[in-house]
Amino acid sequence: MTLKPEKPKEKTEKPTENRPVNLKVMAEYLDLSPATVSIVLNDAPGAKSIAPATRERVLAAAKKLDYRPNTIARSLRMRQTLTIGVIVPELSEGYFTMVMNGVERTLMEAGYIYMVLCHQGRADLIDEYPRLLIKRAVDGFILVNTTLNETVNQPVVSISGHKKMKGVSNIVLDHDRSAALALKHLRDQGHKRIVFMKGQKHIPDSETRWESILKVAKTMGVAVHPELCVYLEANSSSPELGYPVIRDLLKKTRDFTAIFSFNDIAAIGAVRALADVGLSVPGDVSVVGFDDIASAMYQTPSLTTIRQPLHKMGEAAAQLLVKRIAKPHEAYPEEMTFEPELMVRESSGAARVVVAKARGDAHETKPALKVARAKR
Incomplete structure (x- = not known):
């Protein structure tokens, strides 16, 4: 008679209160390898190859144990800070707010935070802010109604920018x-x-x-x-x-x-x-x-x-930037046009x-x- 392997069972007890719930603890709790747990939690390319039931177990355990990923460790591993620099002329309750609603939601869902710098039309700040953000090791830039005077090594997506520059994708209106x-x-x-x-x-x-x-x-x-x-x-x-x-x-x-x-x-x-x-x-x-x-x-x-369509333009800019950061060697559009x-x-x-x-x-x-x- 052939015996069927028993389905791994989750431990009923939670890890001790003094023990932080990290990837290793999650793996022990689920009786899975840390690599499997990591792939599921980070929705890595190999996640689809893992059985749906296993993925559901991992996600349910993460919620139950209030698992919080170590962002610093992930940043070091990926050689990214998961931070975006956003440069704008001014912080208005109209145009800026509607654009940033689309930008913020998309970046947050992708695990990024952002820093906003406002140049008020000053030429010296338009030149200085990209250098300042580069020193903070941002992974990329979103420009709103702002044009860079110098190229940067990081990917850039510009909303309502029309200057063609190396490394810059422009999100524009017709x-x-x-x-x-x-x-x-x-x-x-x-x-x-x-x-x-x-x-x-x-x-x-x-x-x-x-x-x-x-x-x-x-x-x-x-x-x-x-x-x-x-x-x-x-x-x-x-x-x-x-x-x-x-x-x-x-x-x-x-x-x-x-x-x-x-x-x-x-x-x-x-x-x-x-x-x-x-x-x-x-x-x-x-x-x-x-x-x-x-x-x-x-x-x-x-x-x-x-x-x-300001919300959609902000959303598209953030989506494109995240994609460019994740796949830096792939071709990217130089311009995306939206209809009024x-x-x-x-x-x-x-x-x-x-x-x-x-x-x-x-x-x-x-x-x-x-x-x-x-x-x-």
Whole structure:
């Protein structure tokens, strides 16, 4: 008679309180080799070759014994610190928060932590921060609206960066499509005198987006009037960013019916500047933002905007970086492009014709045409 081997049984007692639950203790408790336990707990490439029942036993025991992996030992073994350096221009509650929600969750699930450094547009910090993080032995970089001036040996993934550099993967938005969506929306509503807002010089997206606006406007026959072009300079993450440029423009002219803002934060400031001189949105002036930050639809009026899939872009950046760190010799994409979406809300409507009066800055408006508004 052939005897069947007995199924290994887990010990019913827990390891002693004074004995730390490490890999060796786990292996003894399960009557398995430390290598088997390690492969399962680290979800190593060979994990699929281990019987499902064994994998379940290991994971259940880890939960029961509150096993906590030795991160330092793992780092030494893998020659990694499991730390990512994140470099950003500013820490805003809008764009940055939505991007980092995607970045953080993905990195944490992969066992990484991250350090965030904010350069505020200062050229010296943009150069210094990568060197500082390299000294901290980070395994890679995620850049948000930031461009490196020097190459680094670590893998780099850049969100909204457009500079082609060795070792850098760029996560970008299709800005030609963004411009086309916004300009078609305004053109179809009869707007001909549009204020265009260009972003700050230290933001990589600024120049690329501006070039797309000019190119698409020319193709669509939308006039870009130099006197209606405004340029952001302040390094602010509050609506103060867009308020002064529109306030100053209004002192010179009110001969416009729409504003295409660089981002939602600046658009909120623009709406306030219009209200302060008695102009209504969208009654007198339509406003279109960019990004679709969390508060955009809750503004009064709710903000028509170009949505960037910021969470997905952050998630994709983190996933790509983790993959590049794990498999440094494999080919990687130099660029990943995401598609925008037009979110039509209350801040945009049919254009008004501005009728200048003979004296002073007084003006009046009248409807130019009626356009059916899209349902929210």
